[in-house]
Amino acid sequence: MDYLFVLGGLVLLIFGGEGLVRGSVSVARKLNISELVIGLTLVGCGTSMPELVTSLKAIDTGAVGISIGNVMGSNVANILLVLGAAALIKPILTDPRALSRDAMVLILATAILCGLIYFDAFTRLTGFLLLAALIAYIGVSLLIDQNADTPAAEMHVEEGEIVTAELGVVKGLIIAVIGMGAIIYGANLLVQGAISIARNFGISETVIGMSIVAVGTSLPELATSLVAARRGKADVALGNVIGSNIFNILGILGVTALVHPFSVFEKHPGNIAAEAMKNDGMTSIVSTTDVGALVLSLFLLLLFSITGRQIARWEGGLLLAGYALYMGLLFNIIPVPAILPHG
Numbered sequence: 583m584d585y586l587f588v589l590g591g592l593v594l595l596i597f598g599g600e601g602l603v604r605g606s607v608s609v610a611r612k613l614n615i616s617e618l619v620i621g622l623t624l625v626g627c628g629t630s631m632p633e634l635v636t637s638l639k640a641i642d643t644g645a646v647g648i649s650i651g652n653v654m655g656s657n658v659a660n661i662l663l664v665l666g667a668a669a670l671i672k673p674i675l676t677d678p679r680a681l682s683r684d685a686m687v688l689i690l691a692t693a694i695l696c697g698l699i700y701f702d703a704f705t706r707l708t709g710f711l712l713l714a715a716l717i718a719y720i721g722v723s724l725l726i727d728q729n730a731d732t733p734a735a736e737m738h739v740e741e742g743e744i745v746t747a748e749l750g751v752v753k754g755l756i757i758a759v760i761g762m763g764a765i766i767y768g769a770n771l772l773v774q775g776a777i778s779i780a781r782n783f784g785i786s787e788t789v790i791g792m793s794i795v796a797v798g799t800s801l802p803e804l805a806t807s808l809v810a811a812r813r814g815k816a817d818v819a820l821g822n823v824i825g826s827n828i829f830n831i832l833g834i835l836g837v838t839a840l841v842h843p844f845s846v847f848e849k850h851p852g853n854i855a856a857e858a859m860k861n862d863g864m865t866s867i868v869s870t871t872d873v874g875a876l877v878l879s880l881f882l883l884l885l886f887s888i889t890g891r892q893i894a895r896w897e898g899g900l901l902l903a904g905y906a907l908y909m910g911l912l913f914n915i916i917p918v919p920a921i922l923p924h925g
Contacts, residue, residue, distance in 0.1 A: 587775030592798040594768025595632040599802035601761025602631055608754030629802040629822065630656075630829045631762070635769040636799050637834050640791070641842045645777050647867045649838060650846055651791020652799060653830050654695075654868070654876050658792070659800040660823045661879040662905035668808060668819040669898025676820060676887040683726075684824045685884060687719055691831040692880055698835075699868050702847050709839030716832035772798060788867045789912055820887065875908045 633656050640648035668674060694712075698704055772795060780790045803826050808819075838844070846866050882904065886897045893901075910916035 587771045588779065588794065588798075591768040591770070591772025591775060592801070594764045595636070595772065595798055596801050596805070598761045598764030598766075598768055599629060599632050600805065601757045602765065605754040605756070605758025605761055609758065627829055627833065630826050630834065632765055632769065632799040632802060633830055634834045634837060635765050636772060636795060637838050638841065639769045639773045640795075641838050641844055643773060643777065645773060645787050645791075646844045646846065647787030647789075648773060648776055648780075648791035648795055649844070650699075650835075650868060651788040651872070652795045653834050654872055655792035655796025656800045657692075657827045657830055658875050658879045658908065659796050659905065660803050660827055661883045662901045662908070663797070664800060664804045665819060665823055665883065665893060666898045666901030666905065667804065669893045669901065670895055671808065673895055673898075674820050674893040676891050676893065681820070681824070681887060683723070684821070684828065685887075688824055688828050689880065689884075691715075691828055692876065695831050695835070696873055696877070699846055699866065699873065702845050702866075704835070704839045704845065705843050706840055709836045709841070709843070712832045712836030713840060716829065716836060719828065719832070785913075786867065788869075788872070792872060793909060793912055820893070823883075871908075871911055879904070 633652055637649040637652050640646070640652065665674065698708060776790045776795050777787065779785070779794075780787045803822060846868050848865060848867060879901075882901065886893045886901075907916065
């Protein structure tokens with residue numbers, strides 16, 4: 583039954599996310615909202631809505647590991663799995679000028695996330711500041727891009743154009759509402775099933791969050807990126823992933839901490855997949871392997887984007903291989919070397 587809950591939850595999240603994005607984009611177009619605004623806000627935020635609702639549901643049930651693991655795992659999956667798959671279909675051409683601003687924001691957001699994990703600082707004030715940073719980022723980006731024909735603006739416009747949605751206002755609203763309802767119900771099933779599976783098999787909730795839950799909530803990004811690649815706009819996949827990862831950190835963790843402050847340290851953790859960070863006798867539910875995967879995936883994204891001005895097919899293959907390696911480490915299929923003391 584737990585597996586059916588997870589499967590049903592994933593299906594609802596996929597179709598719910600698709601419906602929410604298409605419905606809201608359709609309404610926005612009928613209201614003459616520019617493709618720039620659609621690409622910068624609705625597409626990135628809409629495809630991340632499954633992560634948001636799932637994290638809120640998880641934190642509400644006390645499953646902190648699933649909540650934080652969902653965000654970190656989604657960011658890793660977006661780069662290694664989503665971009666890797668898109669690059670295999672067609673090499674992703676990159677323009678450093680278009681990526682520079684958003685890439686710097688993502689680097690800063692990732693550094694902030696690592697600091698919050700280390701200092702266990704997911705307070706209500708932190709949530710407010712993260713949300714304020716997200717709003718400032720979107721506002722400044724819109725202000726700059728609407729008044730200038732920049733490569734970044736062109737990329738965000740293409741992100742909006744990749745979504746085919748001409749449903750009208752009424753039908754668009756209905757589909758968006760139904761999609762949101764499916765996301766909420768799907769998140770409830772997914773979290774319920776994931777918690778039961780973790781407890782039945784003695785697996786850390788963080789591991790479940792970083793893997794099954796993260797992949798499931800990243801499927802909207804995967805679908806959008808694959809569609810973009812098939813249409814010859816693989817570069818849109820890169821912009822979508824960067825925007826989604828920024829929203830995951832600043833938006834999802836911001837809302838989650840604001841609604842329900844939480845701690846990533848506990849006295850008696852479950853079966854952590856790798857050596858965990860320790861602080862005053864408390865053990866973090868986020869392992870150093872998880873943080874390493876997050877940082878390394880971002881490094882590979884930047885490296886492959888800059889060298890050769892494209893993410894080639896062989897680089898996409900390396901990204902996918904890296905994700906398979908991480909999953910192997912996460913579930914102890916591949917042993918983790920004891921590099922750190924007490925690891």
